[in-house]
Amino acid sequence: MKQVVNSNKIAQIGIVVHDIERTSQAYADFFGMEKPDVVWTDGFDKAETEYREEPTDARARLVYFNMGSVQLELIQPNGEQSIWQEFLDNHGEGVQHIGLATDKIDERVRDMDKEGIPLLQKGKYAGDKYAYVDTNEELKVIFELLENKN
Amino acid sequence: MKQVVNSNKIAQIGIVVHDIERTSQAYADFFGMEKPDVVWTDGFDKAETEYREEPTDARARLVYFNMGSVQLELIQPNGEQSIWQEFLDNHGEGVQHIGLATDKIDERVRDMDKEGIPLLQKGKYAGDKYAYVDTNEELKVIFELLENKN
Numbered sequence: 001m002k003q004v005v006n007s008n009k010i011a012q013i014g015i016v017v018h019d020i021e022r023t024s025q026a027y028a029d030f031f032g033m034e035k036p037d038v039v040w041t042d043g044f045d046k047a048e049t050e051y052r053e054e055p056t057d058a059r060a061r062l063v064y065f066n067m068g069s070v071q072l073e074l075i076q077p078n079g080e081q082s083i084w085q086e087f088l089d090n091h092g093e094g095v096q097h098i099g100l101a102t103d104k105i106d107e108r109v110r111d112m113d114k115e116g117i118p119l120l121q122k123g124k125y126a127g128d129k130y131a132y133v134d135t136n137e138e139l140k141v142i143f144e145l146l147e148n149k150n
Numbered sequence: 151m152k153q154v155v156n157s158n159k160i161a162q163i164g165i166v167v168h169d170i171e172r173t174s175q176a177y178a179d180f181f182g183m184e185k186p187d188v189v190w191t192d193g194f195d196k197a198e199t200e201y202r203e204e205p206t207d208a209r210a211r212l213v214y215f216n217m218g219s220v221q222l223e224l225i226q227p228n229g230e231q232s233i234w235q236e237f238l239d240n241h242g243e244g245v246q247h248i249g250l251a252t253d254k255i256d257e258r259v260r261d262m263d264k265e266g267i268p269l270l271q272k273g274k275y276a277g278d279k280y281a282y283v284d285t286n287e288e289l290k291v292i293f294e295l296l297e298n299k300n
Contacts, residue, residue: 003182009218026288032153068159069219095245138176140243
């Protein structure tokens with residue numbers, strides 16, 4: 001495998017949960033922070049979510065906590081087929097991905113595919129592209145590429 | 151649960167693996183970084199490792215990658231009873247903990263215990279104290295308190 005990302009900046013840790021209201025309240029209590037609002041990802045019309053190369057109606061409820069320079073993301077999937085639901089079904093709740101701030105996501109995804117790291121899911125969130133790639137076998141966790149506008 | 155930490159600075163992500171040579175090489179290749187040396191944690195005489203309130207001969211091989219402001223730690227336990235081995239046996243390879251930079255670790259551990267968050271494992275690494283606390287049920291991942299000398 002050759003170098004396929006141009007960033008080693010960990011921007012996010014993503015944790016899949018069953019009950020985002022309960023777990024986000026626990027985080028807020030533990031860290032003495034305000035409980036942020038829960039936001040829904042968009043439906044297919046806006047998010048254009050594709051899971052394992054098929055369009056999906058998967059959506060998720062999200063909560064973000066700022067933890068130093070890293071964002072902690074809680075994710076409660078809606079039950080439709082997605083990489084989030086797959087993790088919950090196979091592993092239960094826990095850390096599902098590490099997010100990397102990068103650019104030119106489509107190009108990175110093509111380069112990774114050539115190196116044997118297939119795309120798992122892609123879509124848009126608040127207008128920005130994201131892509132989950134299958135680093136699980138090699139790196140023991142799924143990495144998410146996040147569009148970095150900086 | 152009331153606030154029991156004085157830091158929300160994520161300093162580390164810990165990933166338990168079966169074969170640290172192989173996985174650290176994969177990280178080095180993927181990110182285009184040098185493969186760091188593997189280091190062993192100390193034996194009981196120096197590390198004073200306690201797992202679930204009992205002294206243990208558990209040791210681990212470690213590799214650290216600097217990823218922006220966060221340290222990525224790969225951990226290959228030596229098979230003795232430890233929180234690392236427990237994770238590997240129950241979940242397989244993956245993200246086992248999130249590390250928080252904090253201070254006064256003994257005091258934090260006592261405060262957490264009062265709030266129903268028991269200590270899982272403690273010890274010393276390179277002279278600094280660390281403590282894993284059982285946040286798994288509430289926060290869906292184990293947090294590690296790391297002594298912050300800054």
